[in-house]
Amino acid sequence: MTTGTVRIHRHDLEAFCARVFEANGLAPSDAAQAAEVLVAADARGIISHGVARLVRYVNGLETGQMVPGAPVEVVMETPTSLVLDAHGAMGAPVSIRAMAACIDKARAGGAAFACVRNSNHFGIAGYYAMMALDADMLGIAMTNTAALAVPTFGRQMMYGTNPIAFAAPAGEEGAFVLDMATSVVPRGKIEGYDRAGKTLPEGWAVDRTGHTARDPGPLLDDMTAQVGGGLLPLGGEGEMFSGHKGYGLAVMVDILCSVLCAAPFGPALFDTPTSSGRVSHFFGAIRIDTFRDPGDFRRDMDRMLHELRTSPRAEGEARIYFAGLKEREAEAEAARLGIPVLRQTYESICAVGEACGVAAPPLA
């Protein structure tokens, strides 16, 4: 049976993932952090970045793509900046370290930024941006990824889905948490349409001619073979719907993550069936009280977010959201009922656990 959903309490799912990571060579503290970030994605309803990736993470540890205990190197450090070389470490622990450093430095100086190079998949960018919230700071997190998207008027994958996360604390409304890939859709969406035998909407991707792709199967083959074709940037094909803006945002992310810290960028990052490109990240924290009282800031944030979500709805639409609201509600429900995990995913992580001697997590 591979349909339906099971629920697992957050603590149990984290403990399970941490044990799997430990069984694959991670130190306990690194394992706990990697597990926490992975499970946070599922708790927030972003299942593309959650425990469904555990298989890939373990595979990465087995193949040496991810290096447990890699000696993270401080390449450069000033009171407002930090460059870390992860030397292939897992993405989450080194990213938590970098973002925590930004927060510490911002506490002393007002604002700080960090780059991490030679890293691996770090999970949801929003996790790191949100680390700033309790410190009354604005949080920023970005990462580049394997090249999957094409420039405006191009047909070759030249940069990744390069997400941008930005978090700002509110009061009753929680927080504004933007966490967005700069491509229209992720590769996984194309794969979903392929499995369902559906035609792609115009404006998600281009084929090897550089124009809109409708058939997901050949597109995915061409992307894997890197012979042309790829995802479109936010705004779609050409300039009619401002695809050049999404393209520009994605390149900005590549500049901040890679050029700023002498890391590979663009098409130098690519995934093969057995390995992923070493990616790099960018983090930042800005202290709100260097601009105004954080309590007043949170009150105005509440007013803004409330105004947005209660503004007049389009006909037929049930709700208006703001960035992070859906995820916050998912997280609250997961806290009550357990985190929903697709049964298919549950079976795959149980198999991963079994292979390394870790008992399956109990169902909620």
Place this chain on the structure above:
Amino acid sequence: MTTGTVRIHRHDLEAFCARVFEANGLAPSDAAQAAEVLVAADARGIISHGVARLVRYVNGLETGQMVPGAPVEVVMETPTSLVLDAHGAMGAPVSIRAMAACIDKARAGGAAFACVRNSNHFGIAGYYAMMALDADMLGIAMTNTAALAVPTFGRQMMYGTNPIAFAAPAGEEGAFVLDMATSVVPRGKIEGYDRAGKTLPEGWAVDRTGHTARDPGPLLDDMTAQVGGGLLPLGGEGEMFSGHKGYGLAVMVDILCSVLCAAPFGPALFDTPTSSGRVSHFFGAIRIDTFRDPGDFRRDMDRMLHELRTSPRAEGEARIYFAGLKEREAEAEAARLGIPVLRQTYESICAVGEACGVAAPPLA
């Protein structure tokens, strides 16, 4: 005769605009700065933000919307932050002051940010971001605008076209200069379709029902009357093409420009036929040498930008650009031949000059 284009040397056009501003009460240094930013837009081919706006600026000065000599107030200042209250001053001079302060503070500390509230139209955001380039810094500039765009699943204009500018220096390739509104298109584009009697493409704007608008005339009327309908965020209607991402970026701009410095935001900013809402801005500068050698950074930027613009083109497409390349080429041509100004615009600015005793600028 109101068709065709004339060319005017940059210095002459700046001198003309400066004299017009002086004749309307601006101090010489403020007038020169306002003129420089205005003319920079035309030189870079962004005619929507150039001297075509001179009429509106002079009107703003006459009605008191823009206050010449307004005492700019330092509301808050730390080594890494600055909040200015423009008290209705012209946008450009106070924005140059704020960005220059960011650069000075970043030179001392590494990174700095500034908010300006109670300000007016500041021209092209890219101008301020580019101020950081010669200082070997990354530059950031944003502004909110009158509410013109609707939230995803909404139908009421709740935030502006809120542009984001980001500049990073390169070597031979010049610079990467992203300067993008976070709406799919500006209001002016809708007006152009209205004048041409054309149907709007699906995904630019919604009508008063909150769904895609095709007829620009009624849409513009509804937007003016604020009875529903407005521009769509980058990504279009709903979530199919990720319109929620453009919506999120626009709200991020509103947070940084307004909530961070206790300024009005969202629908509290609106234009009437005779006045504009007082807008607010956000600026930032980050010193590259706190991460790596700026010369090495510029070399890698060159490599990235060259790779992007020479990557394989989509069939039928002549060129691939990167953000700021078109504008750089326009600026180079304007330096050789003079700045192109639509004859209709030329006649309008000559009339503005005549009304305040300033002779028309000579043609190139």
